[in-house]
Amino acid sequence: MNSYRNTAQLYDLDEREIVKDDISFYMDFANKAGGEILEVACGTGRVTIPLARAGYDITGVDLSSDMLSRLRAKLEQEPIAVRKRVDLYQADMTEFQLDRLFPLLIIPFRSFQLLTEELQPEKCLNRISSHLTDEGIFIVTAFKPYAVLDESWVQPESEDWIKVVPISGTKVRRTNIKRRIDLKNQVTYPELLYYIEDSEGHEKVYIE
Template sequence: MKQYKDFAFIYDELMNEVDYDGWVKYIEDIIKSENVKVQNILELACGTGNMTIPLTKKNYDIAAIDISEEMLSVAREKAEKEGVELVLLQQDLAELDFDIPNLDCILCACDGFNYITYDDDLEHVFKKSYELLKKDGLFIFDISSFYKLSTILGNNMYGENREEIAYMWQNYFDEEENLVEMELAFFIKDEDGKFERFEEVHQQRAYTQEEIIDLLKVAGFEHIKTYADFTFESPSGEDERIFFVCKKVL
């Protein structure tokens, strides 16, 4: 499936309204609330480094992983421009293989885990994360909620027509597999003012909060909290993003 290939080079432009500084602050607020000292972080599905770069600037030691060479190349280019050194690894999380243990924190921001569509693969990521964390280490991630993927994205179509980029985005939700397939068509203006078209098909799995908690427990996590949409409130059922905060308590 073609995911995050050509799209990588316009990802940041399409995400320009996302408040990544606020996101970093929220993650730091969570860390503070858990009373854990965090110095090193393993970031999963880091994409173009929108969390990796600001966190590195705040002096955390980060290694970051993503499957897409294109997303990583954008991250590398941005880091170079900003004079920041990143440790980036290309890997499929379904085969996550990292062997520096005693980590303070493992982070996955902006629904990277929804791209892991099989239970067994997500269980592998959770087990490996548990194994890699130090005692009291934190595993923090968010998912797009079941409600968002099944109802808001659902079988709906979206589109946007900007000056330099236009796109059409048609979703199909498979109620048996709980998978949303997103057919994305992009039109990018070139130097001559002509629009070039490319397509990608993305697939995300809609997990319920209970399914995620069950897999986390299988992996060994006992101390699990869930928060709705950048708050410290419990999810209510109609939240779009659910944050999971897990502590490795031995």
């Protein structure tokens, strides 16, 4: 299980377009659904907070206590009205039970594909079904390869982004290694490496 214990506080430093350009998509569907939203795998609130700022009530579920702690800290910087629109629960996406229904349920940013064990996707979809109104909308995003993944997927370390944190001057550089692939089950095993260099040049590395 990847709980982001070492890197939750670094997650929001990623400012690439890929982590921004889907927000308007979810805004459009929030407007169409016209009711409370359930976001599964809400993480640090990349989608949660913009929706709450726009006036939507949203419930977030995530497995990682560290990601939720980061989200709660960010909410503390928001106006009271925004904070009141957000409910958060720590739970596995294959087991959560909230005892209410939602007209819009979303699993953004490929999180559904973290379910790599045989029965996990079915269990998650059962949970989704039990929380969705009869006319509700369910949106799940997924990475679709152009072909069956083979050994060519395995690649050496490459750089994703670099960010210098204001005030502290800390430099964060994230890279990735496409470590190995299970060909039979089409499951990939990447690693994300965060190189943290302080203003005096001392460096630490965290791996997820």
